[in-house]
Amino acid sequence: MPELSIDGQPFRFAQGTTVAAALMSSGDRCSRTSVSGQRRAPLCGMGICQECRVSIDGLRRLACQTLCRDGMRVETQP
């Protein structure tokens, strides 16, 4: 099974899984922290709300619009 990492933790996924779906089974399921300090998680699942911003291999991406790839490095924003 292919594998990626979320904040350093390994995660195995089936082909076709989005990074947003992967986040649901990791840590506190959140993607980022808002300016006012609230933890935020994917919401709309369709690229509109921008709540699912994470860093993927060093670049800011929407988790719900990105498919998991083997070796991907996903970092949620503290």
Add this chain to the structure above:
Amino acid sequence: MTDAATLQGHAADVIVIGGGIVGAACADELASQGLHVLVLDGQRPAATAAGMGHLVVLDHSAAELALGEYSVRAWRELASQMPDDCAMRTNGTMWLACNEEEMEEAERKQAALSEYGLACELLSGAELAKAEPSLRSGLLGALKVSGDGILYAPNAARWLLQRQSSRVVQRHAEVAEVQGNRVRLASGEWLQAPAVVLASGIYARELCPDLPLQAKKGHLLITDRYPAQISHTLVELGYVTSAHKGNGPSVAFNVQQRPTGQLFIGSSRQFDNHDPEVDAAMLGRMLRRAMDFLPGLGDMTGLRSWTGFRSASPDGQPLIGEHPHQPGLWLAVGHEGLGVTTATGTARLLAAQMLRTLPPLDLEPYLPQRFIGARAHA
């Protein structure tokens, strides 16, 4: 409210139409002078919510320089009292020169601003690269103006409207008609006060069709939050020498990093376009221009883009003063792309005229009389 005002059926000493940054600053200043102010706002899409909130001293004319310098100084004096969410910073403006012509403009500007007492400094290409390493290499130099700043204008307006709540009352209401010092609300109710201030931004012509105001559409984009990329507000000098000259659609590089870490990118300019939709071609042009200066932008995520409308007078300066044909109706309109900056100065020039106190600046260049002639007597 003064007793005399209540007795005559007045809603307040002054009614202000519009609670954007200009109306808010006017209400706050009049309240500071002891007047009771009623602010009517219809909560329509407003420039204050759309704009960049760059506090910047421009000098296309002596009048622009005088009002800008006075106003930015007033903002700096308010800064220590402002709540954090106004996000006011005195981060300075870096005017960027790409070529010899723009470097000459930087030198001219430096002379003009220094003569006026503003702290500013010419930087060589190497000094600029050191100060702002995210910029592309090969720029010729820059003029740094230290006293300029940034501000989150919607929160600043809210703060100005709330901080003297015993004398400033806000009411959600749409004004449908103005006759001198009387206003008719959309509900049909008439209100009056010894003075009415029109500060309804781009909508002012609906209530006062003889105002010579034209809409200029602008696009903006804000990115996700990133660690520090730039420290000053970066503006191209081409803004003055070429890009925004003339009447065609144009773009110019203007970027600030908000205290949240978001990069706020402007700006475009289109005349005779009243469509609030984002125009992909125009936005694309604006972003390509921005990437010419900040190549790293290409790897960043834009979160949101939107448009706003600047309300421009023929000479680019606001109209501040009593309407020549409508006693009791005071104008605070026509601030174009600089109304957040000039709101403080506008408020003081307006209050000085209304209360007949000594104005801090020569009033002449901002009087409505320069466009709206005195009434012709039959």
